[in-house]
Amino acid sequence: MxxxxxxxxxxxxxxxxxxxxxxxxxxxxxxxxxxxxxxxxxxxxxxxxxxxxxxxxxxxxxxxxxxxxxxxxxxxxxxxxxxxxxxxxxxxxxxxxxxSKLTVYEEVAFGLENMGFEREEMKRRIDDALMLLDLYRHKDKNPFDLSGGQMQRLAIASIIAMQxxxxxxxxxxxxxxxxxxxxxxxxxxxxxxxxxxxxxxxxxxxxxxxxxxxxxxxxxxxxxxxxxxxxxxxxxxxxxxxxxEPVFTRYCKKIGLKDERGLYPVTLDEAVNLVVKKREHNS
Ligand SMILES: Nc1ncnc2c1ncn2[C@@H]1O[C@H](COP(=O)(O)OP(=O)(O)OP(=O)(O)O)[C@@H](O)[C@H]1O
Ligand SMILES: [Mg+2]
The missing domain is CATH 3.40.50.300 (P-loop containing nucleotide triphosphate hydrolases)
Known part of the structure; x- marks a missing residue:
């Protein structure tokens, strides 16, 4: 737990x-x-x-x-x-x-190597982490050739490999x-x-x-x-x-669009759903 x-x-x-x-x-x-x-x-x-x-x-x-x-x-x-x-x-x-690592794969391996995992377990963890972060197809690239978003996902993958x-x-x-x-x-x-x-x-x-x-x-x-x-x-x-607040919430606060609990929508979907509901209620 x-x-x-x-x-x-x-x-x-x-x-x-x-x-x-x-x-x-x-x-x-x-x-x-x-x-x-x-x-x-x-x-x-x-x-x-x-x-x-x-x-x-x-x-x-x-x-x-x-x-x-x-x-x-x-x-x-x-x-x-x-x-x-x-x-x-x-x-x-x-x-x-x-x-110091030449590939995305080795970068994720780094933390695991320090923890002394055996080869098979390491490979399984690295593959799983790279798949989950959608980086498997970049596994042989140099980490510094990644985009910012990919690089941040690599940082997350290195953490996730520790499970x-x-x-x-x-x-x-x-x-x-x-x-x-x-x-x-x-x-x-x-x-x-x-x-x-x-x-x-x-x-x-x-x-x-x-x-x-x-x-x-x-x-x-x-x-x-x-x-x-x-x-x-x-x-x-x-x-x-x-x-x-989110832009949708700010707008809804301005026009007083809130639900029956007195709460404002926080996403576009919620705002649209609330408008539809109010329209149905009024018609
Ligand atoms: N290393 C440090 N030594 C002394 N004071 C620190 C240190 N790091 C943060 N503080 C102080 O602790 C308080 C909380 O800082 P913290 O960095 O946790 O805020 P934050 O919400 O993350 O801010 P930000 O949005 O700028 O990242 C602040 O008053 C800050 O000046
Ligand atoms: Mg901070």
Whole structure:
């Protein structure tokens, strides 16, 4: 059971005056797709690091509360044990490529070699990861000859080859063009279909609303709200947290188009369905 339980999590970076994470508690169930949003400095990256153990096992500082993954308390574990349960993908695909491997295949093999898997098991894992990320046909290419979207998918494949049950992605599309972003979103939704828990920091709220089961809103180190995309983006004080709603939601808010629960649509499909429903109701 890859369930995540966070209880009263507090963290202050060394030499910093301010709490980067301030009394955060939540639970994430196995197989959920979770989005994390919030203004610059809200604590999104720090929270990702706390989930993957980088905080406090690598970054020291003042730490309180608990992060528990699969009944294991992260702060009392070690990074290699945690990396089997939860993998992390960063913003910049270039910095995640080793730079020393000549092919995409060898790049994915790198992490596994370090973990001492036997040949057959390694090959099976690499093939599976490359297929899942739609990179198998590029397996003999040099990683640096890939597009941005392909390179970011390679970073994800290298993590997936470790077969973690949870993957955390910190703004994985922010350096990609629209095509690359779409590729990464598609890849990540395929991971969810495989039962992997996905936690993704993302500013592209239109896309996030399409895919996320729930969205976490952070501000100034605090957890402001954690709910479905329509509940989060129907809030009327989003501006206070430096967040904007999806363009469809903004438009619906302007014209007062909401459902019977008082919630605004967050995707184009939802907006169209609501208009059709209202028309049928009125005719
Ligand atoms: N290495 C560090 N040392 C000291 N303070 C840090 C460090 N990294 C982040 N902080 C501080 O911790 C707080 C949370 O930062 P964090 O990077 O987690 O925010 P974020 O929501 O990811 O922001 P962004 O949208 O800019 O990526 C900020 O006040 C930031 O200045
Ligand atoms: Mg960040």
């Amino acid at each position: 890859a369930k995540i339980v966070v209880e009263g999590l507090k963290y202050r970076y060394p030499l910093s005056q301010k709490l980067a994470l301030n009394d955060i508690s939540f639970e994430i169930n196995e197989g959920e797709f979770i989005g994390i949003i919030g203004a610059n400095g809200a604590g999104k990256s720090t929270l990702c690091q706390a989930l993957t153990g980088i905080v406090p096992l690598f970054f020291k500082g003042d730490y309180g509360g608990r992060v528990i993954i699969d009944d294991v308390e992260v702060a009392k574990s070690n990074l290699s044990e945690i990396s089997l349960k939860i993998g992390m993908v960063f913003q910049n695909p270039f910095t995640q490529i080793t730079g 973690p049950k949870i993957i955390v992605l910190d703004e994985p599309t922010s350096q990609l063009d629209p095509q690359g972003s779409n590729e990464v979103f598609k890849a990540v939704s395929d991971l969810k279909k495989k039962g992997i828990t996905v936690i993704m920091v993302e500013h592209k709220v239109e896309k996030l609303s399409e895919y996320a089961d729930r969205i976490m809103l952070l501000h100034d180190g605090r957890l402001i709200d954690f709910d479905t995309p329509s509940k989060i983006f129907s809030k009327d004080d989003l501006k206070d947290y430096g967040v904007v």
